[in-house]
Amino acid sequence: MLSNQEVAEELLGKFGDQVFDFEEPYGMLTLSTTREQIIPVLDYLNKHKNYQINFLTDLTGVHYPDNTDKEFAVVYHAHSFIHNFRIRIKVFIAEADIHIPTATVLYASANWMERETYDFYGILFDGHPNLVRILNIEEMDYFPMRKQYALEDATREDKIDALFGR
Amino acid sequence: MADIELLPHNVPTQSELPELIEELTTLNLGPTHPATHGIFQNILQMDGEKIVSGEQTIGYIHRAFEKIAERRPYYQLTTLTDRMNYCSSPINNFGWHMTMEKFLQIEVPKRAQYIRVIMMELARISDHLICNSILGVDSGAFSGFLYVMQKREDIYEIYEEVCGARLTTNMGRIGGMERDLSSTAIRKIREFITTFPPVLREFEKLMSRNRIFMDRVINVGPISLERALSYGFTGPNLRAAGLDYDVRVMNPYSSYEDFDFSIPIGQSGDTFDRYNVRIEEMWQSLKIVEQALENLPVGPYFADTPEYYLPAKKEVYSNMEALIYHFKIVMGEIDAPIGEVYHAVEGGNGELGFYMISDGGRAPYRLHFRRPSFIYYQAFPEMCKGSTLSDAILTMSSLNVIAGELDA
Numbered sequence: 001m002l003s004n005q006e007v008a009e010e011l012l013g014k015f016g017d018q019v020f021d022f023e024e025p026y027g028m029l030t031l032s033t034t035r036e037q038i039i040p041v042l043d044y045l046n047k048h049k050n051y052q053i054n055f056l057t058d059l060t061g062v063h064y065p066d067n068t069d070k071e072f073a074v075v076y077h078a079h080s081f082i083h084n085f086r087i088r089i090k091v092f093i094a095e096a097d098i099h100i101p102t103a104t105v106l107y108a109s110a111n112w113m114e115r116e117t118y119d120f121y122g123i124l125f126d127g128h129p130n131l132v133r134i135l136n137i138e139e140m141d142y143f144p145m146r147k148q149y150a151l152e153d154a155t156r157e158d159k160i161d162a163l164f165g166r
Numbered sequence: 167m168a169d170i171e172l173l174p175h176n177v178p179t180q181s182e183l184p185e186l187i188e189e190l191t192t193l194n195l196g197p198t199h200p201a202t203h204g205i206f207q208n209i210l211q212m213d214g215e216k217i218v219s220g221e222q223t224i225g226y227i228h229r230a231f232e233k234i235a236e237r238r239p240y241y242q243l244t245t246l247t248d249r250m251n252y253c254s255s256p257i258n259n260f261g262w263h264m265t266m267e268k269f270l271q272i273e274v275p276k277r278a279q280y281i282r283v284i285m286m287e288l289a290r291i292s293d294h295l296i297c298n299s300i301l302g303v304d305s306g307a308f309s310g311f312l313y314v315m316q317k318r319e320d321i322y323e324i325y326e327e328v329c330g331a332r333l334t335t336n337m338g339r340i341g342g343m344e345r346d347l348s349s350t351a352i353r354k355i356r357e358f359i360t361t362f363p364p365v366l367r368e369f370e371k372l373m374s375r376n377r378i379f380m381d382r383v384i385n386v387g388p389i390s391l392e393r394a395l396s397y398g399f400t401g402p403n404l405r406a407a408g409l410d411y412d413v414r415v416m417n418p419y420s421s422y423e424d425f426d427f428s429i430p431i432g433q434s435g436d437t438f439d440r441y442n443v444r445i446e447e448m449w450q451s452l453k454i455v456e457q458a459l460e461n462l463p464v465g466p467y468f469a470d471t472p473e474y475y476l477p478a479k480k481e482v483y484s485n486m487e488a489l490i491y492h493f494k495i496v497m498g499e500i501d502a503p504i505g506e507v508y509h510a511v512e513g514g515n516g517e518l519g520f521y522m523i524s525d526g527g528r529a530p531y532r533l534h535f536r537r538p539s540f541i542y543y544q545a546f547p548e549m550c551k552g553s554t555l556s557d558a559i560l561t562m563s564s565l566n567v568i569a570g571e572l573d574a
Contacts, residue, residue, distance in 0.1 A: 057398070112540065
């Protein structure tokens with residue numbers, strides 16, 4: 001049984017201050033890294049002889065508009081079937097420079113997940129083989145999951161959100 | 167005889183032949199094609215009957231669930247999950263409830279957990295039943311589909327008895343079940359347990375060792391374990407490729423550790439293996455349903471979480487506290503704690519994950535669904551490359567791509 005402590009120490013030993021913000025929400029090891037190091041970190045965990053964290057469960061984005069220079073997060077969930085160990089890795093990037101290297105070099109499954117993240121948030125995955133929208137129409141000129149786009153029509157006056165605690 | 171005059175043949179010489187143009191045919195498979203069982207498009211480049219390459223277009227029924235989820239209070243999100251894999255809605259419903267329960271650290275009573283297991287396994291049976299019988303239809307065997315459809319109907323009737331709906335079930339609540347299993351529901355489940363095996367056996371007899379069917383599916387659309395893992399396969403499709411990864415066993419939820427069942431795996435990851443894995447999983451699911459019904463614990467069917475579990479109507483009209491909670495829940499005035507959680511369940515198609523971030527408000531700050539179909543469907547062009555169109559149809563059918571789950 002692999003412990004969070006062990007993996008965290010190993011990563012700290014290997015990547016030093018490039019991995020930070022360690023947490024354990026609901027038991028899952030969560031850490032952040034920089035976009036320069038994300039592929040090396042994923043690769044290291046993947047090729048690690050003992051850990052074998054070689055399954056990319058999920059890849060998605062999050063928008064934090066108030067987080068200056070760290071407006072967007074890309075969140076990776078990886079899994080080791082050998083140890084039944086899950087890890088969550090976050091990379092925060094700035095809206096002004098919304099680039100991150102693609103994980104398709106390691107995982108074929110990252111292809112569509114990155115396209116979806118691009119489609120929703122406009123995060124550009126450098127080196128992606130075909131970074132076009134996947135769920136929304138290609139003509140769409142905004143990224144709908146960003147927080148500035150309210151879900152409902154802002155011109156409506158018959159619904160007063162304040163009355164509903166929103 | 168000798169008088170027959172042979173007409174001179176005008177055989178053109180090589181240089182006189184019109185130049186042969188080698189070009190590929192573009193074939194649009196979908197968006198609405200009877201054999202795709204859902205709205206998604208494949209633009210195939212065909213060399214005669216062989217597929218050279220394929221390009222997929224999806225998103226035709228994208229309904230922006232993740233965006234909608236950022237506005238709705240937690241208890242209203244269940245209806246979104248129904249509409250993902252609509253062949254096994256209860257699994258999605260309970261997956262979401264369990265995510266919330268993990269997030270709020272609610273301990274659900276054993277009885278509710280067992281009822282959930284029964285419903286989830288029935289859902290798995292109906293999901294696999296559809297997939298395998300449609301695989302038969304796509305390979306030209308229509309009868310099998312007709313033989314088993316009544317059993318799916320029986321499962322839907324059980325849903326109806328438990329929650330009132332058939333397809334988009336909206337079953338259960340955060341904290342447990344909305345009502346206990348009625349005696350009719352228990353009777354119907356018992357009936358199903360006794361009447362389903364002969365039907366499934368008949369279906370197996372019709373298909374599994376049928377030479378024509380075997381010729382159509384063996385070595386069709388194979389994928390190696392290594393590629394399957396790289397493509398993020400989970401569920402029956404991954405198990406057909408040879409890895410026994412099942413969330414129910416590896417990270418047991420809802421008391422799955424109490425039940426005795428095995429995980430079937432295949433070897434070559436082809437359509438026949440996927441078919442066989444699903445057949446065997448139906449038997450295992452039935453075994454789980456039997457065990458759960460037999461050992462159904464007595465006790466409450468919901469947890470004591472007044473902030474999330476709607477009080478009984480009678481209470482609302484007679485008890486001040488219940489009225490307050492009823493109002494707060496319905497108006498969405500309950501603030502959740504701050505945090506993030508990932509929870510996965512074994513859906514009909516594989517690992518169905520919910521990644522939720524809460525900023526302490528009434529609705530999730532971010533909710534992401536890990537939809538198994540969406541992730542593994544991208545392997546389809548690689549799997550059908552070089553095969554014929556008819557084999558590609560079977561490959562797609564056996565992958566069990568559900569459009570609702572694909573697009574979310």
